[in-house]
Amino acid sequence: MWIIAARELRSLLSSPLAWSILAVMQLISSWNFAKVVELFLRPDIQSRLANEPNAPGITMMVVSSLFSWIGIILLLVMPLLTMRLISEERRNKTLPLLLSAPVSMTGIIMGKFLGLMSFLLIILGMLLLMPLSLLLGGHLDFGHLAAGLLGTILLLGALAAIGLYISTLTAHPTIAAISTFGVLLLLWMIDWTGYTEEQSGVLTYLSLMNHYQTLLEGIFSTEDVIYYLLFMALFLILSIHRLDSDRIQ
Amino acid sequence: MNSDTLVSVQNLSRYYGYFCAVNQISFEVKRGQILGFLGPNGAGKSTTMQMITGTLAPSTGQITVAGYDLLEQPLPAKLALGYLPEQPPIYREMLVIEYLRFCAHLHRIPAQAITSAVNRIIEQCGLTSVTQRLIGNLSKGYQQRVGIAQAIIHMPAVVILDEPTIGLDPIQIREIRELIQSLGTEHSVILSTHILQEVQAVCNHVQIINRGQLVLNDTISGLFAQMQTTHLQVGLRRPPPLRVLAQIPGVETVEGQDHDHFRIRHPTDNNPAEALVERAVAGNWGLYELIPEKRSLEQIFVDLTTEQQDINLSHSPKQDTLLSNSSEANFSEKVDIDQVAGLAADRLHQ
Structure with a gap:
């Protein structure tokens, strides 16, 4: 399992795609970060914050907005990362190597998933350097930061699990990417209908972003964490079954 | 079991x-x-x-x-x-060596044995010169060797x-x-x-x-x-009547192909070639050709796979000669290629 994960990470890092994603992520997020910090430091905002009794601190303002952005950008980028996971193995006919090796289906899927997750953690680690740089001139609410980080990791895990599942369905990375993109966008947009109609509570509950927001606000609720864990587990199990049924079809 | x-x-x-x-x-x-x-x-x-x-x-x-x-x-x-x-x-x-290390891990070779296993296999499969190259850039033959x-x-x-x-x-x-x-x-x-x-x-x-x-x-x-002969191809300058040939022990049937060529069918366990030669010398038939027709693997393969699941070993004589000729040609060609390859290999080693 770990071997597959390590190979996955290595092959990701040897592709230009991963590096360009890393670069683009860094660029967009740092622009966003710089803008928010600038906003936070503007005299009129500062004076208004000073007058309010429950004013949001720098962690609330800067970090939450940064993570929220990261979530949205990664939602767009995730299909590109997940598309090749299984479908490329299928296309290059390398899947028999894994299937005939003494590794279980669970091992293959988990290896793929963990490999991708470690790459996503690298991205996050790079991005985390920006809020940490604020420590030079102030102090952060680490609890809040940790909640936001956890939320992001969980969100990414859920997105990656969906992408992985869709990648097991097809032999064409492009098809996998487009379908994943559609599904992720839909899961994001489900939320919007929830805002307009009060009774569509189920849809709001299903939305990926909705659960993310609460964690970004620094509220650690078991419900949200379990939501993401269930989400990941569901799609990983589906992927395992899908790969298994490949042999039977 | x-x-x-x-x-x-x-x-x-x-x-x-x-x-x-x-x-x-x-x-x-x-x-x-x-x-x-x-x-x-x-x-x-x-x-x-x-x-x-x-x-x-x-x-x-x-x-x-x-x-x-x-x-x-x-x-x-x-x-x-x-x-x-x-x-x-x-x-x-991946690099060849990376890939082989990955496969070694995948097949649960203990960590301390991996380097030696990889080195051994590189030696065995003749991959020494390409270990640091990307597999995608290798020729088909080398890729096949990496696969093996x-x-x-x-x-x-x-x-x-x-x-x-x-x-x-x-x-x-x-x-x-x-x-x-x-x-x-x-x-x-x-x-x-x-x-x-x-x-x-x-x-x-x-x-x-x-x-x-x-x-x-x-x-x-x-x-x-199974590939043993069941037919003899005989050439005689002064052939006797067919029934004389048919009386030689071991001969099942005789067909005359042209004036001086005959095709003799015999059971696998009783080859009449020896008796035939003796009679030919004694009778001064002028024997100049005696070819055992061998069923080649190719022919067995064709028989087994074209005739629908029916292991029928008899077929028309004409087709038989044709097939055995072509397969003999194939066979000699194969020997040539092997010899050439051997020579080339020897030369490379020197």
């Missing part, structure tokens, strides 16, 4: 929808056997191999590898397997190779055949191919599969026995 039976396949069937690709196949492979798996395209060779390696689930039937049931205990069974699919399963973006290396890196008890010598040059083919033969001493090898000479050169067991069914399962010596 004794402990030396490494692969045992029972009543194996596989359906793709309604299409039956493999139909009730049963066979066993013992330690030290090199089994050649022959069949025309679409006969079910690859499907059978995929099922034995666990990459495809059988519709019905049981497969046991090294004593472990493949469906009930897949991990120990797969640990004893090495598999080279039709297309080598290589990651194009991957299949045998963990010294599995059962090695399954799906057309291993495809895309290789004659020297490489020789080396790979030698490699397979050396593997066959301790392990069992199942080899699918449609190159008949390869079976003759490498294997000690032959199976022919056609339309999903086993039509032949024999040792190579048994097969050679």
Whole structure:
């Protein structure tokens, strides 16, 4: 399992795609970060914050907005990362190597998933350097930061699990990417209908972003964490079954 | 089933929808056997191999590898397997050495033994000069060798190779055949191919599969026995009447082909050649040609696979001569190539 994960990470890092994603992520997020910090430091905002009794601190303002952005950008980028996971193995006919090796289906899927997750953690680690740089001139609410980080990791895990599942369905990375993109966008947009109609509570509950927001606000609720864990587990199990049924079809 | 039976396949069937690709196949492979798996395209060779390696689930039937049931205990069974699919399963973006290390890990070689295993396999498969190159940039032959290396890196008890010598040059083919033969001493090898000479050169067991069914399962010596002559081609300057020829002990039938050529059919266990020569000398028939017609492997293959599941060994004489001529031509050609390859190899070594 770990071997597959390590190979996955290595092959990701040897592709230009991963590096360009890393670069683009860094660029967009740092622009966003710089803008928010600038906003936070503007005299009129500062004076208004000073007058309010429950004013949001720098962690609330800067970090939450940064993570929220990261979530949205990664939602767009995730299909590109997940598309090749299984479908490329299928296309290059390398899947028999894994299937005939003494590794279980669970091992293959988990290896793929963990490999991708470690790459996503690298991205996050790079991005985390920006809020940490604020420590030079102030102090952060680490609890809040940790909640936001956890939320992001969980969100990414859920997105990656969906992408992985869709990648097991097809032999064409492009098809996998487009379908994943559609599904992720839909899961994001489900939320919007929830805002307009009060009774569509189920849809709001299903939305990926909705659960993310609460964690970004620094509220650690078991419900949200379990939501993401269930989400990941569901799609990983589906992927395992899908790969298994490949042999039977 | 004794402990030396490494692969045992029972009543194996596989359906793709309604299409039956493999139909009730049963066979066993013992330690030290090199089994050649022959069949025309679409006969079910690859499907059978995929099922034995666990990459495809059988519709019905049981497969046991090294004593472990493949469906009930897949991990120990797969640990004893090495598999080279039709297309080598290589990651194009990896270095050869990286890839081999990955495969070694994947096949549970203990960490301290990996370097030596990788070095050994690089040596064995002749990959020394390309270890630091990207697999995607290698030629087809080298990619194929990397694929073979991957299949045998963990010294599995059962090695399954799906057309291993495809895309290789004659020297490489020789080396790979030698490699397979050396593997066959301790392990069992199942080899699918449609190159008949390869079976003759490498294997000690032959199976022919056609339309999903086993039509032949024999040792190579048994097969050679089948290839024994049943016909003699005789040329006589001053031929006696046909009935005189027919009276020679061992002769079943005689056909006159033209004025001085005859074709004599005889049972496999009673060759009348000797008696014929004696009579020819005594009667001053002017014997100038005596050719035993050999059924080649190719011919047996054609017989078994074209005549629908019906092992009918008799066929029209004309077709027979034609086929044996062409196969003889093939045979001599093959010898030439091997000799050339040998010379070239010797020259390279000097």
